[in-house]
Amino acid sequence: MTVWDRPEPPNRPVPLDRERIVAAAVALADEGGLDAVSVRKVAARLGAGPMRLYGYIATKEELYDLMLDEVQGEILPESPPGDWREALRTLAHRTRHAALRHEWLADLLGGRPGLGPNGLAVTESTLSALTGLTDIDTVLRAVGTVSAYTTGAIRREIADLRAERASGLSKHAWQRAHGPHVTRLLATGRFPSLSQAVHDGTDMDAEDTFSTGLEWVLDAVAAKLGRAAG
Incomplete structure (x- = not known):
């Protein structure tokens, strides 16, 4: 029970x-x-x-279940999005925003499916965005792929925030502090790809990084759905 x-x-x-x-x-x-x-x-x-x-x-685990379900109520959109891509995009961004409000959510994401009313509603909203477009196994794999990206990206972002607080250094301050060490290593010529990334790569903020990665994942799902439909 x-x-x-x-x-x-x-x-x-x-x-x-x-x-x-x-x-x-x-x-x-x-x-x-x-x-x-x-x-x-x-x-x-x-x-x-x-x-x-x-x-x-x-048990304390039941308390965690209730807490997770409470926050999943914040993830549910107020109105149904227009299409499957917008639906999955909206749920991913709302999950990230909920985790930024409640950082502990990152520690509970990716475990067993939530069985509370809000958790089941989130799952239903996610699956229903794709149901009818292809067979249910493809739907499950597509949803699982987007969920895996979302969970991993959120956990990394939250880990960075926690590390920043623990060190007392902002991202750029940390980079400046470790700059001389990295510069010496790159000067050896042993890491040409890393050197190019450091010197020529665009420094995107966390939201842009999350959004860009999510769109790439959605592009892959769209391509798979197209092949499945064909």
């Missing part, structure tokens, strides 16, 4: 329900990451005893 299938216990002097518990857990995670979330800390935030919470959640 999942956490969504179990009925909530009756209220007691300190009002509790899963909505309040999840809101407190999300706030703690936004402040300090998933490591800041525990049944004890959530109970303290709500002014209740930890044992009270076990009437609503059985």
